[in-house]
Amino acid sequence: MKKLIKNGIVATATDIYEADILIDGGIVSAIGTGLNAEGAEVIDASGCYVFPGGIDPHTHLDMPFGGTVTKDDFESGTIAAAFGGTTTVIDFCLTSKGVPLRSAIETWHAKSEGKAVIDYGFHLMISEINDETLSQLPAIIADEGITSFKVFMAYKNVFQADDGTLYRTLKVAKEHGALVMVHAENGDVIDILIAEALAAGNTDPIYHALTRPSELEGEATGRAITLTELADSQLYVVHVTCAEAAEKIAEARKRGLNVYGETCPQYLTLDVTALEKPDFEGAKYVWSPPLREQWHQEKLWNALRSGQLQTLGSDQCSFDFKGQKDLGISDFSKIPNGGPTIEDRFSILYSEGVAKGRISINQFVDIVSTSSAKLFGLFPKKGTIAVGSDADLVIFDPTAQRVMSAETHHMKVDYNAFEGMSVTGEPVSVLSRGEFVIHDKQFVGKPGAGQYLRRSRFNQAALAPANKLRGLSNVGSR
Numbered sequence: 001m002k003k004l005i006k007n008g009i010v011a012t013a014t015d016i017y018e019a020d021i022l023i024d025g026g027i028v029s030a031i032g033t034g035l036n037a038e039g040a041e042v043i044d045a046s047g048c049y050v051f052p053g054g055i056d057p058h059t060h061l062d063m064p065f066g067g068t069v070t071k072d073d074f075e076s077g078t079i080a081a082a083f084g085g086t087t088t089v090i091d092f093c094l095t096s097k098g099v100p101l102r103s104a105i106e107t108w109h110a111k112s113e114g115k116a117v118i119d120y121g122f123h124l125m126i127s128e129i130n131d132e133t134l135s136q137l138p139a140i141i142a143d144e145g146i147t148s149f150k151v152f153m154a155y156k157n158v159f160q161a162d163d164g165t166l167y168r169t170l171k172v173a174k175e176h177g178a179l180v181m182v183h184a185e186n187g188d189v190i191d192i193l194i195a196e197a198l199a200a201g202n203t204d205p206i207y208h209a210l211t212r213p214s215e216l217e218g219e220a221t222g223r224a225i226t227l228t229e230l231a232d233s234q235l236y237v238v239h240v241t242c243a244e245a246a247e248k249i250a251e252a253r254k255r256g257l258n259v260y261g262e263t264c265p266q267y268l269t270l271d272v273t274a275l276e277k278p279d280f281e282g283a284k285y286v287w288s289p290p291l292r293e294q295w296h297q298e299k300l301w302n303a304l305r306s307g308q309l310q311t312l313g314s315d316q317c318s319f320d321f322k323g324q325k326d327l328g329i330s331d332f333s334k335i336p337n338g339g340p341t342i343e344d345r346f347s348i349l350y351s352e353g354v355a356k357g358r359i360s361i362n363q364f365v366d367i368v369s370t371s372s373a374k375l376f377g378l379f380p381k382k383g384t385i386a387v388g389s390d391a392d393l394v395i396f397d398p399t400a401q402r403v404m405s406a407e408t409h410h411m412k413v414d415y416n417a418f419e420g421m422s423v424t425g426e427p428v429s430v431l432s433r434g435e436f437v438i439h440d441k442q443f444v445g446k447p448g449a450g451q452y453l454r455r456s457r458f459n460q461a462a463l464a465p466a467n468k469l470r471g472l473s474n475v476g477s478r
């Protein structure tokens with residue numbers, strides 16, 4: 001059945017205007033004022049923005065990590081995402097040395113099929129590059145539409161790959177049109193700092209942060225950029241937390257390199273003192289890279305505002321406080337890294353960004369949705385509101401006031417990382433390809449309704465206009 005969203009304020013990365021939106025067959029079929037369509041279900045969006053659905057470029061659902069498995073899987077995780085205004089997630093498909101890449105991808109399809117309530121894609125982790133993996137990648141890009149590869153520069157003896165693997169991945173990506181993503185921390189030195197801390201009897205959660213200083217994030221970011229330049233390739237740095245890394249990215253971009261960066265809501269709003277909470281509560285705030293001193297937050301906001309960082313990922317990776325985080329009660333290095341953020345990403349960016357005057361509405365849409373669509377081969381099917389685009393839409397009340405809490409969130413995990421934070425604005429209804437997933441704040445979606453997304457190859461040209469709009473004239477000059 002057709003749907004007609006009336007009287008909303010349509011906001012994209014470039015425009016903001018009052019209009020009605022007609023949806024037919026899951027696609028936006030008309031945008032204009034005073035639209036009528038016989039037999040269409042009419043949805044009144046008076047007083048609300050209509051945004052393109054959020055795209056979360058960084059999730060870990062149903063992921064084994066740190067001797068346990070994330071609490072939220074593709075069902076609970078995507079339900080929570082939808083409540084929060086996100087209609088697409090791109091999850092990391094983990095691989096291990098010696099296991100064929102195809103079988104890792106099959107494992108991720110098995111985890112997600114029949115469960116996801118919104119559309120989803122995969123990035124592919126690269127743990128080693130040899131003749132075998134090299135020969136598989138072109139077909140994986142072509143058949144699976146997996147056009148982004150992830151290389152970990154940290155988590156020694158677990159996920160960490162060496163610089164040679166990163167360099168070769170960058171070369172393959174350049175040749176076949178993929179984007180290389182890095183977790184940028186110097187894992188070798190961190191490993192030594194952890195051993196030193198434990199040997200000195202320092203086992204509390206705060207030592208997680210103290211053994212992962214921001215200099216080592218800046219160093220790894222710079223190293224990845226150097227290798228990208230040598231390979232004449234393209235790089236996306238995930239979860240940027242600090243001034244050192246943001247500056248390396250900005251400097252590379254000034255030189256015309258195809259380097260992009262993401263930050264996360266936790267790094268914009270929480271700081272390292274959270275890890276000092278008593279009774280082991282600091283473990284709730286263990287992420288890698290760690291939370292930083294508060295002054296880094298304004299540097300990250302500046303980088304988002306000026307377009308030096310392009311996206312906000314949740315890095316959703318949820319573990320219960322009781323029964324999972326406490327694996328590290330007597331050794332901080334055994335605390336599973338990560339936190340529950342998928343549901344609050346969109347609202348935190350709106351509230352802390354737009355409502356507090358740090359970014360414009362258009363920048364909000366760009367950061368929460370459009371840039372990810374462009375970087376990861378989904379635009380213009382996703383990431384905007386245009387005739388012919390998927391009707392992935394969020395009807396958002398900008399006046400609502402609420403408080404983030406585990407009492408009310410929809411993630412399965414037993415705490416909320418932003419507990420007690422007041423936010424302005426709330427998604428009221430969320431549609432995925434024209435079907436309600438959230439209707440008047442109630443979940444009405446169906447596990448399995450989410451479709452796997454085969455994504456287009458990396459297209460640097462698609463990124464230039466939005467970046468230009470955000471004050472950059474140098475992007476695309478390479």
Ligand SMILES: NC(=O)NCCC(=O)O
Pocket residue numbers: 060183239286287288289315317337338339
């Ligand atoms: N970030 C984090 O602490 N956990 C998830 C895995 C990763 O992204 O490094």
Ligand SMILES: [Zn+2]
Pocket residue numbers: 183238239288289
């Ligand atoms: Zn990471």
Ligand SMILES: [Zn+2]
Pocket residue numbers: 058059060315317
């Ligand atoms: Zn992550």
